[in-house]
Amino acid sequence: MRRAASASSADNSGASSRRRKMMADSESIEEVAVIGNTDITPTEAENNIVNTMVERGTSLLKKMEISVAEAEKRTGKNTVNMQETYTVYLIETRPAESVSEGGTPATPDTLWRRYSEFELLRTYLLVTYPYIIVPPLPEKRAEFVWHKLSADNLDPDFVERRRVGLENFLLRVASHPVLSNDKIFFLFLTEEKGWREAVLETGFQDKVDSRLKSLNATFRVKNPDKRFTDLKQYSDELNTVISQLLRARAKVADRLYGVYKVHGNYGRVFSEWSAIEKEMGDGLQSAGHHMDTYAASIDDILEEEEHYADQLKEYLFYTDAVRAVCRKHELIQYELELAAQDLAYKKQQKEELVTGTVRVFSLKGMTSKLFGQESQEQRESRLTALEQNIQEGEAALKQKNAECREFVQTAWEDIERFKEQKNKDLHEALISYAIMQISMCKKGIQVWSNAKECFNKM
Amino acid sequence: MSVGVPKGLASSGQKPITEITHPLSAAEEPLSISLSAGGEKEAWLANGTPGEMSSPASTSSLFNRLQLDDDLEDGRDPFAITDTRDLFVTVDDPKKHVSTMETYITYRVSTKTTRIEFDLPQYSIRRRYQDFDWLRIKLEDSQPTHLVPPLPEKFVMKGVVDRFSEDFVETRMKALDKFLKRVADHPVLSFNPHLNAFLTAKDLNKRQGLALLTKVGESVKHVAGGYKLRARPAEFSAMGEYLETFSQKLGNIDRIAQRILKEQSEYLTELREYGTVYSSWAECEEELQRPLEGTAGCVATCCRALEDQSESMNQDFLPVLREYVLYIESMKNVLRKRDQTQAEYEGRLEAAVLRRQEERTPIPAEVEKCQDKVECFNADLKADWERWQSNKRHDFKQLLTGMADKNVSYYEKCQAAWESLITLLQDRQTEDKSNETN
Numbered sequence: 001m002r003r004a005a006s007a008s009s010a011d012n013s014g015a016s017s018r019r020r021k022m023m024a025d026s027e028s029i030e031e032v033a034v035i036g037n038t039d040i041t042p043t044e045a046e047n048n049i050v051n052t053m054v055e056r057g058t059s060l061l062k063k064m065e066i067s068v069a070e071a072e073k074r075t076g077k078n079t080v081n082m083q084e085t086y087t088v089y090l091i092e093t094r095p096a097e098s099v100s101e102g103g104t105p106a107t108p109d110t111l112w113r114r115y116s117e118f119e120l121l122r123t124y125l126l127v128t129y130p131y132i133i134v135p136p137l138p139e140k141r142a143e144f145v146w147h148k149l150s151a152d153n154l155d156p157d158f159v160e161r162r163r164v165g166l167e168n169f170l171l172r173v174a175s176h177p178v179l180s181n182d183k184i185f186f187l188f189l190t191e192e193k194g195w196r197e198a199v200l201e202t203g204f205q206d207k208v209d210s211r212l213k214s215l216n217a218t219f220r221v222k223n224p225d226k227r228f229t230d231l232k233q234y235s236d237e238l239n240t241v242i243s244q245l246l247r248a249r250a251k252v253a254d255r256l257y258g259v260y261k262v263h264g265n266y267g268r269v270f271s272e273w274s275a276i277e278k279e280m281g282d283g284l285q286s287a288g289h290h291m292d293t294y295a296a297s298i299d300d301i302l303e304e305e306e307h308y309a310d311q312l313k314e315y316l317f318y319t320d321a322v323r324a325v326c327r328k329h330e331l332i333q334y335e336l337e338l339a340a341q342d343l344a345y346k347k348q349q350k351e352e353l354v355t356g357t358v359r360v361f362s363l364k365g366m367t368s369k370l371f372g373q374e375s376q377e378q379r380e381s382r383l384t385a386l387e388q389n390i391q392e393g394e395a396a397l398k399q400k401n402a403e404c405r406e407f408v409q410t411a412w413e414d415i416e417r418f419k420e421q422k423n424k425d426l427h428e429a430l431i432s433y434a435i436m437q438i439s440m441c442k443k444g445i446q447v448w449s450n451a452k453e454c455f456n457k458m
Numbered sequence: 459m460s461v462g463v464p465k466g467l468a469s470s471g472q473k474p475i476t477e478i479t480h481p482l483s484a485a486e487e488p489l490s491i492s493l494s495a496g497g498e499k500e501a502w503l504a505n506g507t508p509g510e511m512s513s514p515a516s517t518s519s520l521f522n523r524l525q526l527d528d529d530l531e532d533g534r535d536p537f538a539i540t541d542t543r544d545l546f547v548t549v550d551d552p553k554k555h556v557s558t559m560e561t562y563i564t565y566r567v568s569t570k571t572t573r574i575e576f577d578l579p580q581y582s583i584r585r586r587y588q589d590f591d592w593l594r595i596k597l598e599d600s601q602p603t604h605l606v607p608p609l610p611e612k613f614v615m616k617g618v619v620d621r622f623s624e625d626f627v628e629t630r631m632k633a634l635d636k637f638l639k640r641v642a643d644h645p646v647l648s649f650n651p652h653l654n655a656f657l658t659a660k661d662l663n664k665r666q667g668l669a670l671l672t673k674v675g676e677s678v679k680h681v682a683g684g685y686k687l688r689a690r691p692a693e694f695s696a697m698g699e700y701l702e703t704f705s706q707k708l709g710n711i712d713r714i715a716q717r718i719l720k721e722q723s724e725y726l727t728e729l730r731e732y733g734t735v736y737s738s739w740a741e742c743e744e745e746l747q748r749p750l751e752g753t754a755g756c757v758a759t760c761c762r763a764l765e766d767q768s769e770s771m772n773q774d775f776l777p778v779l780r781e782y783v784l785y786i787e788s789m790k791n792v793l794r795k796r797d798q799t800q801a802e803y804e805g806r807l808e809a810a811v812l813r814r815q816e817e818r819t820p821i822p823a824e825v826e827k828c829q830d831k832v833e834c835f836n837a838d839l840k841a842d843w844e845r846w847q848s849n850k851r852h853d854f855k856q857l858l859t860g861m862a863d864k865n866v867s868y869y870e871k872c873q874a875a876w877e878s879l880i881t882l883l884q885d886r887q888t889e890d891k892s893n894e895t896n
Contacts, residue, residue, distance in 0.1 A: 234742060241739040248732040255725035262721055265714045273707040276700055280851055287858070423745045430749050431883050434756070434876045441873035445866050452862035458855045 060180035061171065065108075066189060067092045068167035071159045072112070087159055088112040089166055093189050111192035115140070118166060121188050124199050125179060126321075127207045130328040131411035132179060133418045135172035136317030138165025144246035144309065146254040146302075157303065161310055168314070178414070214331050221333050225408065231415065232326040239319040242312055249309060253302050264295025283458035290451040297447065301440050308436065311429040315422065322418070325411055332407050336400040343393035350386045353379065545642045546570040547657065549635035552627045553584070562586050563622065565631055567638065569657045575649070581658050587612070589662055590634055596652035597641065603838035604647060605792050605846055607640035608784030609633070629777055636781060644845075646838075687797055688804050691836070697843060698793055705786045712779045715771065722768050726761060733757035749883050756879045763871035770864050778857050782850065789846065796835045803828040 060066075070090040078084045094108040118137055125134045142158055152158065170189070173179045184202065187195050270288030274281040551566040564584040571579060590609055597606045610633035620626060641647050655662065736754035740747045806825045813819060 237742045238739075241735060241742065245732070245735045245739065248728065248735050251728040252725065252732045255721060255728050258721040259718060259725050262714060262717050265717075266711070269707055269710045269714065273704070273711075276703045276707075280854065283855075426746055427749055427883065430753055431880060433753075434880045434883070437876045438873055438880075441869040441876065444869035445873070448862045448865040448869070452859050452866065455855060455858040455862055458851060458858070 060174040060186075061096075063096055064174070064189075065092075065094050065096050066167075066170050066174050068163050068170065069110075071163045073154060073159075085154065086114055087154065087162075088114050089118075089163060091170070091189060109190060111190070113188070115162070115166075117188070117196070118169065120196070120199060121185065122169075123208060124184055124202070124204050125173070125182065126324065127204045127211055128182070128184075128202070129178060130211075131325060131407050132176070132414050133318065133321045133325055134179070135169055135176070136314060136321055137169055138162050138310065139313060139317070143313070144243075144250045146250040146257070157306075161306060164307075165310060165314070177417070219330075219334050221330055222337050223333070225329065225333065227412070228326050228329045232323060235319040235322040235326070239316060239323075242316040242319070246309060246312055246316065249305075249312075253305065257298055257302060260298035261295050263291055267292035267295065280458040283454045283456070287451045287454035290447050290454065294444075294447045294451075297443050301436075301443070304436055305433075308429060308433045311425070315426065318418075318422070322415070325415070329407060329411060332400075332404050336397070336404045339393065339397045339400045343390065343397050346386060346390050346393055350383065350390060353383055353386065543643060544572045545648055547635075547638045547642045549631055549638055552631050554622060561622065562588075563627055563630075565634060567657060575654055576658065578658075583658070583660065585656070587630070587634070589656065590637065592662060593641075593652060593656045594637075597647055597650055600650060600652065601647060602795055603792070603835045604644070605789055605839070605842040606647065607637050607644075608781060608788045609637055610780070611784070629773070633777060633781060640849075687801055690797065690800065693840070694793060694796065694836075698790070701786050701790055701793070705783065708779060708782055708786070712776070712783070715775055715779065719768055719771055722764060726764050726768070729757060729761050729764070733761065752879050752882045756875045759875035760872045763868050763875075766871075767864050767868040771861070775857065775861055778853060782853070785846070785850075789843075792839060792842070796832075796839055799828075799835050800832050803832045 068089050069092045072088050072090070073085060074088055075083065075085045090110055090112055092108040092110050115137075122134060122137055125132070138161070141153060142155075173182075173185055179185060184195075184199055187198055191198070267288045267290075270284045270291065274284035274288065277284060546569070548568045549565045550568070552563050553565075555562050555564060564586045567581075567583055567585050569576070569581040587609075591612065594606055594609050597604075610630050641653060647653065733754050736750050736757065740750035740754065743750060803825070806828050807821075810821050810825045814821065
């Protein structure tokens with residue numbers, strides 16, 4: 001079951017990699033599955049990276065293959081009629097069966113989407129499924145960059161990494177047990193025109209505003225759910241620690257880049273020096289070439305390492321999604337407590353009315369003292385109204401209670417799913433990071449052994 | 459006597475060299491003959507008077523002239539002689555001496571030899587830097603036509619470094635050891651009586667040395683009259699040019715190496731920080747705790763490997779570059795002295811030629827002597843140059859392969875660490891899977 005799912009997923013990412021000319025042929029499933037094989041080639045490792053980021057084999061992904069195959073730069077007029085340059089991404093979908101049958105795969109359905117449309121989709125999902133930890137989008141602007149890395153949004157490397165990130169986002173949503181069944185999401189993948197209108201028709205925009213308002217409001221919950229406060233605290237910690245890690249990694253990358261590039265100077269000096277030597281000349285000259293190779297190798301190494309950074313970033317952004325769910329829970333809890341409070345107040349009022357005692361100083365107490373006792377009829381009618389109110393309040397409380405319970409239940413289910421996914425993903429990310437480091441070490445050993453051979457000939 | 463003594467010499471010290479018929483060794487024998495014939499040898503050994511010191515140079519040049527022809531037909535690697543060394547010196551065991559007057563370091567100088575110039579087969583005495591300095595001056599004075607290996611710098615750069623720090627003493631000790639070994643391996647310098655005294659005497663009488671220094675200084679000044687050479691042989695000009703370029707390249711390499719060390723130390727700082735973050739992340743995880751701790755440990759291992767690598771660069775790589783920078787200076791110095799000798803000869807010859815035209819007298823013996831001197835110098839210098847070149851080739855080969863080795867071993871250590879991390883992570887995974895199936 002898992003095997004089959006990973007097979008389709010492997011083919012899937014293969015389809016996307018093909019355009020990047022990085023994959024010679026689709027890799028065998030075995031090699032991808034056995035991650036521990038330290039002799040994995042960079043291509044395989046890359047394949048791994050793409051795959052590990054997504055939980056495989058759930059509803060929509062079983063029926064449909066999804067990939068973001070290409071990115072393209074476009075220029076056009078925006079809403080205020082200003083010239084702007086933006087990037088569009090080609091989404092490819094095709095029925096999953098066509099591949100497994102072995103014959104020529106059906107031509108995929110394709111459509112172009114902008115990053116802002118992805119953003120709209122995510123906002124829609126966020127509002128519509130407040131109890132779901134909605135997968136994050138790749139960063140809007142390159143963050144935690146080390147100085148050689150371009151922070152330009154139109155930089156090809158950045159666009160490429162974003163393409164991978166967007167594909168990952170779609171695969172995450174498509175593999176989510178709840179989100180994958182969303183109509184709007186399906187339309188996003190299949191209907192280029194009219195999608196935006198369909199989203200707006202859902203009226204989610206109103207909810208966005210109220211959601212923003214409620215998220216910004218300050219309130220204090222009396223009986224917070226410990227599970228959620230713990231989760232919130234954890235996601236705060238995770239956010240901090242991943243930010244630290246990304247910052248540290250960027251610095252490490254910076255320095256490592258320096259170490260390698262300075263070695264490149266040996267290349268030049270050895271070559272110049274070789275000109276005045278007789279016996280040593282040839283060895284020096286060729287050793288110099290190896291130093292050049294060494295210095296140049298760091299570019300690819302660090303470029304590859306950016307994938308790892310992207311994996312970490314995804315979880316950095318995930319923490320916001322987790323916090324949003326926690327916040328939503330807090331809000332529901334707060335509403336529940338308000339309803340309970342309201343009901344309690346009404347009950348108290350009724351009791352006062354029945355017993356005729358005024359426990360608390362109130363305006364009504366004052367008026368009754370000033371203007372004399374109200375008539376029996378008035379009392380009766382007020383009592384009935386109160387009882388009516390109480391009944392309503394009880395119903396409201398019951399409803400809020402049910403709502404809260406349901407939220408906790410569905411949210412927790414998704415949280416559990418998320419936790420499992422997170423542990424698995426990060427675990428695999430660490431493995432692929434280790435593989436990258438090993439491949440860097442191997443390159444280093446190779447270059448220095450070659451250089452040593454040259455030095456030995458001197 | 460003139461037959462017996464050289465034989466004795468040959469059987470003890472010289473023989474192995476003659477056996478392999480090295481160009482330099484072929485030259486040694488005339489030395490002993492001429493020495494014993496002149497009766498100077500006894501005088502040397504008796505009191506080591508520096509008064510005779512001018513003669514070894516000229517005597518050695520005598521045979522060096524012979525050697526020149528050999529050299530042309532025999533391009534043998536001079537390193538072959540390293541197998542037949544009969545004088546072994548080591549500098550080690552630094553000790554700090556604190557007195558009311560001064561604080562200084564002495565080093566143990568141990569000698570093992572089979573040469574008959576030494577009374578005992580083994581010596582062990584203590585010397586301080588000043589003594590090495592004395593020896594070097596003596597060698598340069600008594601053998602002006604030879605390249606004397608350099609000593610480490612006397613003054614520490616900008617006074618930033620602590621003269622008594624372990625690192626400094628260690629580095630200097632190594633450099634002194636190198637210096638003495640180079641002298642001991644030299645076919646001419648190693649027979650210098652001052653070396654003998656340095657290696658064996660309990661106390662060095664350094665006064666005479668100083669007196670001589672001033673004398674030589676004057677004579678050098680006397681000749682260095684800014685005379686322009688008529689015809690410097692092309693090979694010596696080439697040497698000068700070579701040294702210029704080489705010292706420039708060496709300077710570049712030194713700068714690059716220093717820069718790499720700096721970048722590496724900064725990298726190390728960041729890497730340590732990076733590793734710590736993994737540790738603190740591990741603290742707020744449950745299932746991921748072990749993988750993250752493993753990663754932190756792995757990064758820490760890489761840090762240690764890098765420390766080792768930088769350390770060895772500092773200890774083994776940079777000192778060799780420094781030594782050669784100083785070596786180049788020594789070499790340039792010898793070249794300059796050669797030019798002066800030639801200048802003196804050309805000057806006298808010119809004067810003599812002028813006089814001859816006027817007075818029709820033959821060229822005086824004095825001028826011929828000068829010519830001899832130049833030729834001796836040239837021969838000595840060329841021999842030393844070849845020797846130095848071949849030493850240099852050997853040293854840099856060793857140095858650079860050593861650097862490559864260190865880098866390979868650094869990467870191997872890191873690779874091993876990451877591979878063991880993968881094993882750890884996978885164990886965890888299979889564990890999880892078996893849990894699932896259970």
